[in-house]
Amino acid sequence: MARRLDPALQQRVDAFLDAKGLRRTKQREVIIHAALTTTEHFTADELWEMARKIDRTTSRATLYRTLSLLVESKLLREIDLGRDQxxxxxxxxxxxxxxHLICLDCQRIVEFEDTHISLLEDCITRRLGFQPASKSIRIEANCQxxxxxxxxxxxxGHA
Ligand SMILES: [Zn+2]
Ligand SMILES: [Zn+2]
Incomplete structure (x- = not known):
């Protein structure tokens, strides 16, 4: 395997598997590793291809189950990029x-952070009487x- 999982992340994975009483199967570890060591956004199919490169026995059932566990544990976020998938x-x-910035045509994704936007989001949320929990905006755009x-x-393409 290429990259090692960040130790803090590995701890969260372990704690989550323990809390759920899940065994550390080879398949499950391969999927978790593939999902959390990439910095690209991916679909279930793309993760399937990444995992199959490491372990050809990876099953789709395990893939989908593991994906939903990762989302449930907040180790992975499902995002709406305006795609069908x-x-x-x-x-x-x-x-x-x-x-996220996303190109309307090629759907290339560019990530960005901005402390001003973040502050503004907090202000607006509090002004409306809510407490911010997670925030992310999507800008649909024309790439270069x-x-x-x-x-x-x-x-x-994935940028
Ligand atoms: Zn484009
Ligand atoms: Zn992102």
Whole structure:
């Protein structure tokens, strides 16, 4: 396996598996590792391909079950990028308040953080009598290629 899981993240995974009384099977570990060591956003199908490269016996049933466990444990976030498919984002562990720019054509994703936006979101939320829990905004945009040429060659790229 390429990258090791960050020790703090590994602890959260272990604690979660323990709390759920789940065994550490090879398959489950491969899926968790693949999901949490990438910095790209991915679909279930893309994770399936990543996991199959490490362990060919990985089953789809285990993949879907593990994915929903990771979302439940907040180690992985399901995000709405305006696509038909569900996209998973492992980057909220490191940057819990990041935002997304997404190209309307090629759906290229660019992440960004901004303390001013974050403060503003807090202010608005409190002003309306709520308590901020998690925040992320999505900006639909034209990427440089779309802006320049009016169309993107790659339909689906992950920046
Ligand atoms: Zn993201
Ligand atoms: Zn584009």
């Amino acid at each position: 569900t996209v998973y984002d492992p980057n909220f562990n490191e940057s819990p308040n990041h935002n 290629e779309l802006k320049k040429t009016g169309t993107c060659k790659a339909r689906k």
